[in-house]
């Protein structure tokens with residue numbers, strides 16, 4: 001049985017990833033920051049629920065110690081920025097927090113899982129189209145955009161070393177999805193988005209390491 005670790009799994013895309021990974025036969029370690037949320041309703045012996053704030057090294061370490069080998073890491077946890085409308089409104093304290101959660105914390109989690117990664121493992125970074133510099137036409141969403149661009153570069157900067165460990169890297173835009181973050185007008189359900197993400201994970205191999213694609217496999221320009 002393959003083993004997966006999903007961050008931010010109590011709601012939204014992370015919860016749906018947990019459900020579909022369980023359906024696909026994975027042993028899932030699902031983590032939440034403060035409330036178990038939808039994880040509490042899942043009855044499945046292959047589900048292991050852990051409290052883990054992705055900013056907290058000690059909490060990450062405790063979770064990793066309970067897993068012997070990992071085939072799939074999904075760095076999913078993320079936060080939005082302050083919906084600032086102009087440069088002068090950017091709150092730097094919150095901007096740093098967005099960068100910390102969305103860009104630095106996935107690296108912290110990845111660092112900690114290295115010793116337990118299996119050969120032919122996959123590391124998924126839930127990025128965003130908003131991290132694409134070439135797609136940044138409307139501007140704004142300053143910190144969120146910058147955080148996802150930084151996540152992409154952190155990922156690519158780690159790629160060669162991960163290749164050497166037999167671990168392949170998938171950087172993915174889940175689409176615009178109906179969640180607390182995506183809002184009610186988003187065109188995609190979590191089910192549709194995650195079905196696509198699951199297909200991308202299934203087809204992923206070492207020769208695809210470092211690709212930046214949408215949930216449906218369409219390449220995203222950097």
Ligand SMILES: NC(=O)c1ccc[n+]([C@@H]2O[C@H](COP(=O)([O-])OP(=O)(O)OC[C@H]3O[C@@H](n4cnc5c(N)ncnc54)[C@H](OP(=O)(O)O)[C@@H]3O)[C@@H](O)[C@H]2O)c1
Nearest residue numbers: 008012013033053054076077078128176177179180181182
């Ligand atoms: N929805 C979209 O349209 C869309 C589009 C592009 C990319 N994405 C990306 O997809 C991922 C999931 O987003 P979503 O739409 O499912 O958002 P969501 O419904 O707002 O869920 C975000 C998840 O991240 C968790 N989280 C936030 N900060 C955390 C921390 N410090 N430690 C641990 N967990 C933390 C939240 O936990 P709490 O419940 O404790 O807050 C929650 O489980 C994010 O990386 C987001 O940037 C989403």
